[in-house]
Amino acid sequence: MLVARGLGRRYRGVVALEDVDAQLYAGESVALIGPNGAGKTTLLAILAGVTRATTGSIAWADEAAPRIGWVPQRPALYQRLTPRENLRLFAGLEGAADADALAEELIGRADLGEFADRPAGKLSTGTVQRLNLAIALAGRPSVLLLDEPTATLSPDQRHRLWEWLGALREEGMALLFATQSVDEAMRRGDRMLVLTAGRLLFSGTSEEMVRAHGIGPGADAEAAEMAFMRLVAPAEGAA
């Protein structure tokens, strides 16, 4: 569905991303994991079309480019508009034939009905994040890019969000989400891409990562965490 080759990005001479390959297929959930400053946001921004890559290319398996939804880490929405107004506006901007109907549909899917007419700035973090995701869905995307979507959420908010993301995935949507949690990457992703200092260190399943570092045949959270640390430590040290 989406094939990126040799992606790189420099900011005033500083390497933010270097020679990264990535693939994403329909209905797949891929975790993008790495410490702070690893280049996760840069990679997602390039794939979302927000930032231009200095090097590399992105190709689509289908003839037409997929519609890409983007969920930035900090909610990108109008704080003084209500969720309903935000959704109507972005649905209109995305070219929806009936923006009002789409907004109502998204309010229902995001479970925002109770809060739909309150200013977004006065809603809880979890509710705002659901609105942030709903806005990303206003373009009816087939690929969803999420930048640390659960970073500021409480466990129950996180659970609720993943339930919704799981449903979207079942509908065939491809997910690429950034996280700093090995546990979340393991549990929510079919595969993981490990980035450190702008370079892709690993691409595969958590079991493969654990095996590659000789920790054991299984892949529980602790083993995956250890494998991850062994993977990134040399690169971080070098950086």
Next chain:
Amino acid sequence: MKAAALVLGKDLRLLVRTPAVLLILVVFPLLVAALVALALQSDERRPDVAVVNLDTSGRTVAVGESRLSIDDYIARLSEDVDVRRLDAESAASALDAGRVSAVLTIPAGFISDLQAGVRQPALLLDTSRRSPIEADAIVRNLEAAVYRLNQRLAIGYVDQVLRLVDLVVEGGRAGFFGRTGDALGLRRSRALVTGVQERLRAGGQPGAAGELEPLINFIDETQRNLDLAKPAANAIRAPIELRVSESAQGREPLSAFGFAGALLVSLGLAGVLLAAAAISSEREDQVLVRLGRGLISAWALVAEKMVFTALACLVIGLTLLGVVAAFTSLAVGRWPLWLATLVLAGLAFGAFGVLAGALARETRTALLVALMLALPLLALGLLPDATVASAVSQVVPFGPAFDAFQTLLVEPSISGGDMARTLAHLALLAAVFGGGAALVVRRRFAA
């Protein structure tokens, strides 16, 4: 286009939803307008005076070695006031609209009265519906101008009179109505008469010689009186009189210049700050990057903010003009031109504000940057006579906006070409600053 309209709808909704901002947008310009109008309403400024010349005779009056015409007189007046030559109807209308501070009428037969000296010629000054301070200043200026002219006329007349007295006393060659001849003069007349008297006495005609005595006495008396030349000096002490009249009607005084300045400061500040806040709030809400993903182009977003600002400037400007028209003596009028000017000025202020706002990272900084850029440039815009300031103010929207406001408020008659050039200048600046702002916003899309 549809995207820009959607974002514009959002901006207007947010504006209406924020009563504090709305209140500031209405109260702030009114406050600024009042303060600036007061500050600029000074009697130091040269007043605009309409001159109505009803003396179309084209005659001139000799003043010393030269001759004085109405045009010379008006040229001398313009040393003290800004003269606008109008017909009586246009002058009355300009005075009524507050576009001139006074009307000075030169009555028919002014020059011939001056020439004949039979009737004292008078200039008529109407200062109706003006501020007492400004009216006093105009009267003072014109009195000074008339005083200087009187002095010059007096010197010329005295010279003429003395030459005439000399001619009457001493005799000599003189010109009258294009003819020249020899004037006898009193001294030579006396010599002739006394010579005749002596010859009569010598010829034994003492009675006839005695009859000439009263004539000799008359010549002596005339000569003594002419030596004093007092009647002539008294007659030319004040050849022109200035009669001042004030109409009873009139409301709160407000100078057109002061209001043009007030309009510039209030609209300029409100427009620039609103545009800067509008673009930086997109960024502060993190929405700019989302919009930049093909939802709207940088050009369309900047154009939308410019239109948003222009709409706000239009509402504020029309409110201010409405208040002025309703409660002050300044007649506004020219509404279609006002609409075009307010919209173009709003677009230009908006473009300037978006550029300033896009350069900053968040709203408070954007407002500070916009304020710091706008304030000195606004001040320069209010100094149209200073060459450097004027040049600088013409490369930002404030200079041409002030020119347009002044033209609409002050000029008794508007030249279509000049007004079109001023509006085109505003449109050009809106496009240039808008283009610059779009380039910056495009970079911010990727931030």
